[in-house]
Amino acid sequence: MSISVKAYAVLEEGGALQPFEYELDEIGPEQVDIKVEYCGVCHSDMSMVKNEWGMSTYPLVPGHEAVGTVVAAGEHVKGVKVGDKVGLGWFSGSCMHCRPCMTGNHNMCVSAESTIVERHGGFADHVRCHWAWAIPLPDGFDLAKAGPLFCGGITVFNPIVTGGVKPLDRVGVIGIGGLGHLVLQFLAKWGCEVTAFTSSPSKADLAREMGATHVVNSRDEEAMQDIAGSLDFILNTTNVSLNWPLYLNALSAFGTFHTVGAVLEPIPVPAFSLIGGHRSVSGSPLGSPALTRDMVSFCNRHDIFPITEEFALSDVNDAFEHLEAGKARFRIVLKV
Amino acid sequence: MSISVKAYAVLEEGGALQPFEYELDEIGPEQVDIKVEYCGVCHSDMSMVKNEWGMSTYPLVPGHEAVGTVVAAGEHVKGVKVGDKVGLGWFSGSCMHCRPCMTGNHNMCVSAESTIVERHGGFADHVRCHWAWAIPLPDGFDLAKAGPLFCGGITVFNPIVTGGVKPLDRVGVIGIGGLGHLVLQFLAKWGCEVTAFTSSPSKADLAREMGATHVVNSRDEEAMQDIAGSLDFILNTTNVSLNWPLYLNALSAFGTFHTVGAVLEPIPVPAFSLIGGHRSVSGSPLGSPALTRDMVSFCNRHDIFPITEEFALSDVNDAFEHLEAGKARFRIVLKV
Numbered sequence: 001m002s003i004s005v006k007a008y009a010v011l012e013e014g015g016a017l018q019p020f021e022y023e024l025d026e027i028g029p030e031q032v033d034i035k036v037e038y039c040g041v042c043h044s045d046m047s048m049v050k051n052e053w054g055m056s057t058y059p060l061v062p063g064h065e066a067v068g069t070v071v072a073a074g075e076h077v078k079g080v081k082v083g084d085k086v087g088l089g090w091f092s093g094s095c096m097h098c099r100p101c102m103t104g105n106h107n108m109c110v111s112a113e114s115t116i117v118e119r120h121g122g123f124a125d126h127v128r129c130h131w132a133w134a135i136p137l138p139d140g141f142d143l144a145k146a147g148p149l150f151c152g153g154i155t156v157f158n159p160i161v162t163g164g165v166k167p168l169d170r171v172g173v174i175g176i177g178g179l180g181h182l183v184l185q186f187l188a189k190w191g192c193e194v195t196a197f198t199s200s201p202s203k204a205d206l207a208r209e210m211g212a213t214h215v216v217n218s219r220d221e222e223a224m225q226d227i228a229g230s231l232d233f234i235l236n237t238t239n240v241s242l243n244w245p246l247y248l249n250a251l252s253a254f255g256t257f258h259t260v261g262a263v264l265e266p267i268p269v270p271a272f273s274l275i276g277g278h279r280s281v282s283g284s285p286l287g288s289p290a291l292t293r294d295m296v297s298f299c300n301r302h303d304i305f306p307i308t309e310e311f312a313l314s315d316v317n318d319a320f321e322h323l324e325a326g327k328a329r330f331r332i333v334l335k336v
Numbered sequence: 337m338s339i340s341v342k343a344y345a346v347l348e349e350g351g352a353l354q355p356f357e358y359e360l361d362e363i364g365p366e367q368v369d370i371k372v373e374y375c376g377v378c379h380s381d382m383s384m385v386k387n388e389w390g391m392s393t394y395p396l397v398p399g400h401e402a403v404g405t406v407v408a409a410g411e412h413v414k415g416v417k418v419g420d421k422v423g424l425g426w427f428s429g430s431c432m433h434c435r436p437c438m439t440g441n442h443n444m445c446v447s448a449e450s451t452i453v454e455r456h457g458g459f460a461d462h463v464r465c466h467w468a469w470a471i472p473l474p475d476g477f478d479l480a481k482a483g484p485l486f487c488g489g490i491t492v493f494n495p496i497v498t499g500g501v502k503p504l505d506r507v508g509v510i511g512i513g514g515l516g517h518l519v520l521q522f523l524a525k526w527g528c529e530v531t532a533f534t535s536s537p538s539k540a541d542l543a544r545e546m547g548a549t550h551v552v553n554s555r556d557e558e559a560m561q562d563i564a565g566s567l568d569f570i571l572n573t574t575n576v577s578l579n580w581p582l583y584l585n586a587l588s589a590f591g592t593f594h595t596v597g598a599v600l601e602p603i604p605v606p607a608f609s610l611i612g613g614h615r616s617v618s619g620s621p622l623g624s625p626a627l628t629r630d631m632v633s634f635c636n637r638h639d640i641f642p643i644t645e646e647f648a649l650s651d652v653n654d655a656f657e658h659l660e661a662g663k664a665r666f667r668i669v670l671k672v
Contacts, residue, residue, distance in 0.1 A: 105589070105590075108589045108590075108613075254441075254444075256616075259611065260611065266604035266607075269603045269617060270602045271575075271595050271597065271603060271619055273619075274617070274618055274619025275621055276619075276621055277444075278444065278498070278619070279618065280592075281617045281618070282610055283607055283609075283611035283615065283616075285611055
């Protein structure tokens, strides 16, 4: 039985989104189909629409922060069942048998399938994925806000866990945007002393509200010098060039500067600043399915959700314009 | 009771070493005096003689890989006693109460004392240090070869332990010199699969003898491409600019590029290469006293020693010339 999917797609590089129908063929034995209720809008959707990473194919249905109900499941599906509420993020499939998969790192699968690469995503009434990437949601979880957790959220939750951040750590967060306002909430509930860096002083109050203990204006060199040697972990959520020496200087002994923002300029790292302080510079992609489940559980327990703005799926072009203008506060969700 | 020390010193920046006598005053309550039998010669001695780091004072007695016998101990000395054979490295004292000291990281002490900075080192018949940095040697340990372990050795042993290198890891070592030939031995006995990188094909046999499983000519771009994604940990022992992209490309998922060589050029690290592979770039200084004791025990158990060339202390200028000409195979030791 195939499903006729009502979606929004761009038909060519950089085009506008328009109504688009396509058929989902017979479901695979390990796949599930999700009836989408909400789907977040991420910067990566825009990058894919514009083919900024050279891996887009058209027609392209964006959307990789989908939330909805499992309506069909292949015969070998495990861990989720028809009727479950689930979230789906950037990854829609893993081979399940390569070394990364077999060590629990399905997010590093050598043949990982991405939700909107060479297949169609969540700006639609249905979306398909491998069961491992359909993350079950607890009863009562706020579906209207949950979407952005599955890309933005897990991107910043992953380094907290895999980077070994501890409740006693002093952690810095660069950028108070879609990712930043989530990681501030995570870290506050993680027990950390959190310093938010922002070049928009207007965001200081919001950063505190989200859980920041301190707010530092990253353009104030004196303020940056005052925190020299004080941070165990700095998480960069931006993809712009930064005053790298000032941030590296803010790291404590054994401190780590970690980026999830794909800055284009290579980061210039002086060996001296690493050696003397036993420091490191690192990065990470989105997290594994197991960790995404942990994140959902943590969010549920601590009532952590993104701040969202809702648009109807049919207004997706307005939503994109809003995002592109830098006006999103802080994540946009489409209601299907 | 003071000791009149017979040493070799340079009297001015870049000068030659010459016989020099000085007095060691009354010993401090936590200090020991060591009668030096052997002292290694390290590149850092030469850097200090030439004031390359801007922290030299003259007269300057180099030498920070000293081995000998404790001949005097202050009233509050712990852990070592008169008559013990000990080794002394780059650090000669720590405050013992700052946070790094209290967490076992005396090597990161905020007021650490260095053996040859503003005090006199081991090119002498006596040298003084805090008891914590006088590392006891087991009976029968080869004193004539032990010296270089306390600077060169612990510099490369430290990242193996603190970097969490495991026996199943595939580890790369850049540079088969004073440090490199030691870390190859450490890693072989650690159980690792070890790849030695060298631009001197003539060193390939030696690298294998020291424990390398594979040898790769770092100037052979094809060979470097062949190992893409295969190494869990790469340890750089050199301080020259490298083909960074090739080495970062050789890292596996979750891999770490770690430098103990103080490369002057900032290392250009593309965020992309960190994020996708969940990788890191890091550095470290010499290890703690506890770890130095562990290293000695590991060396003793596995018969790991540097390959040394011996000079008499009175021939120290010849030794320096030999080192500066790049002829040392692989560490020079002065016999006092």
